[in-house]
Amino acid sequence: YYRSKRVKGPFDYGLGIPVFKEGVKLEKDGWKRIPDVLDCWVESGSMPWASLHYPFENKERFESTFPADYIIEGQDQTRGWFYSLMVLATALFDKPAFKTVSVNGLMVDENKKKYSKSLKNYVDPSQQIEQYGADAVRLFILGSNFMKTEPVPIDNEGKVFLDSGKVILTPLWNAYHFFTLYANAGNITARHTDASDNALDKYILSELNVLTDVVKNSLNEYKPDVATKEFIRFLDVLNNWYIRRGRARFWDEEQCAFDVLYTVLTTLCRVLAPFAPFISDYIYTNLTGAESVHLTTFPETGDIDTDIVEDMRRVQSIVSVGKQLREQYKLRNRLPLNSLTIAGVNMPEYANIIKEELNVKSVKFDDNVSNVADSFVYLITPKIGSRLGGALKDIIPSVKRGEYEIIDGKLNTAGYTLNSDEFEQRLTVRRDISGAALPDNTAVVVLDTDVNSELIAEGLANDALRFIQDSRKVAGLDVSDRIILTYSADPALAIAMEQHKKRIMRDALIVEMRMGDGEYKTQIEGYELSIDITKA
Numbered sequence: 001y002y003r004s005k006r007v008k009g010p011f012d013y014g015l016g017i018p019v020f021k022e023g024v025k026l027e028k029d030g031w032k033r034i035p036d037v038l039d040c041w042v043e044s045g046s047m048p049w050a051s052l053h054y055p056f057e058n059k060e061r062f063e064s065t066f067p068a069d070y071i072i073e074g075q076d077q078t079r080g081w082f083y084s085l086m087v088l089a090t091a092l093f094d095k096p097a098f099k100t101v102s103v104n105g106l107m108v109d110e111n112k113k114k115y116s117k118s119l120k121n122y123v124d125p126s127q128q129i130e131q132y133g134a135d136a137v138r139l140f141i142l143g144s145n146f147m148k149t150e151p152v153p154i155d156n157e158g159k160v161f162l163d164s165g166k167v168i169l170t171p172l173w174n175a176y177h178f179f180t181l182y183a184n185a186g187n188i189t190a191r192h193t194d195a196s197d198n199a200l201d202k203y204i205l206s207e208l209n210v211l212t213d214v215v216k217n218s219l220n221e222y223k224p225d226v227a228t229k230e231f232i233r234f235l236d237v238l239n240n241w242y243i244r245r246g247r248a249r250f251w252d253e254e255q256c257a258f259d260v261l262y263t264v265l266t267t268l269c270r271v272l273a274p275f276a277p278f279i280s281d282y283i284y285t286n287l288t289g290a291e292s293v294h295l296t297t298f299p300e301t302g303d304i305d306t307d308i309v310e311d312m313r314r315v316q317s318i319v320s321v322g323k324q325l326r327e328q329y330k331l332r333n334r335l336p337l338n339s340l341t342i343a344g345v346n347m348p349e350y351a352n353i354i355k356e357e358l359n360v361k362s363v364k365f366d367d368n369v370s371n372v373a374d375s376f377v378y379l380i381t382p383k384i385g386s387r388l389g390g391a392l393k394d395i396i397p398s399v400k401r402g403e404y405e406i407i408d409g410k411l412n413t414a415g416y417t418l419n420s421d422e423f424e425q426r427l428t429v430r431r432d433i434s435g436a437a438l439p440d441n442t443a444v445v446v447l448d449t450d451v452n453s454e455l456i457a458e459g460l461a462n463d464a465l466r467f468i469q470d471s472r473k474v475a476g477l478d479v480s481d482r483i484i485l486t487y488s489a490d491p492a493l494a495i496a497m498e499q500h501k502k503r504i505m506r507d508a509l510i511v512e513m514r515m516g517d518g519e520y521k522t523q524i525e526g527y528e529l530s531i532d533i534t535k536a
Helices: 040-045 059-065 081-093 125-132 134-143 161-185 199-220 224-245 247-251 255-272 277-288 306-328 348-358 381-400 453-474 491-499 501-507
Strands: 011-014 017-020 071-074 101-104 337-343 360-366 373-379 405-407 410-413 416-418 423-429 435-437 444-447 483-489 510-515 520-524 527-535
Touching: 040 081, 071 081, 125 134, 125 161, 134 161, 134 224, 134 277, 161 224, 161 247, 161 255, 161 277, 199 224, 199 255, 199 306, 224 247, 224 255, 224 306, 224 348, 247 255, 255 277, 306 348, 306 435, 306 444, 337 348, 348 360, 373 381, 381 410, 381 416, 423 435, 423 444, 453 483, 453 491, 453 501, 453 520, 453 527, 483 491, 491 501, 491 527, 501 510
Parallel strands: 071 101, 337 360, 483 510
Antiparallel strands: 011 017, 337 444, 373 423, 405 410, 410 416, 435 444, 483 527, 520 527
């Protein structure tokens, strides 16, 4: 081994071990040539035992840790370290040096060139960690295609790290902030719970257990990107469904609601800890008073109420389609509508949720989807073609003529049987109906788009209430502060606010509502509104 100085002249160099070519003349200063020099990869492949100085010592430690449970390196190590580990371990111990291996991709710049010291096309990672946080960087890498041996582009500004903050870190912090805000305001002490009689509580606890199960399985399969996507989905449900829909329960200081949200947040931190160790530790220790989340165990998956999960996800799908219809017909969310009809499904126990979410006066159910839509069979031709080849020329026209039957999830037509993954049953909503099918094509949502003067006035009042609530936040008021409202509005808007004055005062905690100019100004559907807020 030559480590003290370099030899003048050409040589192949790898990991500090030069392999001299024929004809190289050594300097006369104490250098001595070793006749046989092994390739440097022999050294790296010997790492499992050489690092422990085995077999000369550490025999028990080596035998208890060999072969390694898991190793990971870049795709360029396939013919390097991975290969030498396998060859040497097989030759010496008749077994592989590792049980599981992950091959990661390479980080590339905006021009798809590999980050390189020679090209100097990268930013110091410590700068980006300082700017965006280690959790954001970790979550981006774990959620990317990095673990799928694909190149991962990263811009020099590191803007890619903002995404993980937006979809995971910020929603988590918002949920934590909401809990602490209302718990501190009501002097509530929450505790862990696994049960509740409330449907929303049952749903979010089941979704929490779904998350725990998915993350555990993805980690067992070394697929962190699957877990990351599940975190995004769960946090969206937690903030935009459970907390938003249950806000009144926290305002009313319902103990069970606080207990469930406390349970969700503390358990979520334990599940998230391997992915975002810093924020999960901060939130967990603040909520529980424990020393660290990293001294706890990964949670076990609890009971999952599959019925309520499926029902609530279907409700969310109905609401999503309903909001798309509102957008399509340019009917803003705070404008109430007369009715909504759901054809093809019957779930009256969730009518109130759908009514509140879509701001409609009534929700109707129709078991017969054929009243509003026509069904057709969509053929997945690539799959059919790869299996049946030329049979497509007979299958396609036969299906178009309606000459088929579906039995036990399989389609029979033209003498052939198609598997369930080779076709889909889809719905086409009739042109004269303001509706749309659910993504799974099992039901149709039909929106009553007709509006009258009463609905318009209520919508204006709703928009005014929203502006008042936003202005409370701008003014820095606490959620429990009572206020005196001074306002000035164009006639149509003023009439609408007067018609719904009682509700506006109740929801915005207004003790007195009087006319007059204000410093906060806005326009609602073309009508001017100015308000002034004073703490009562």
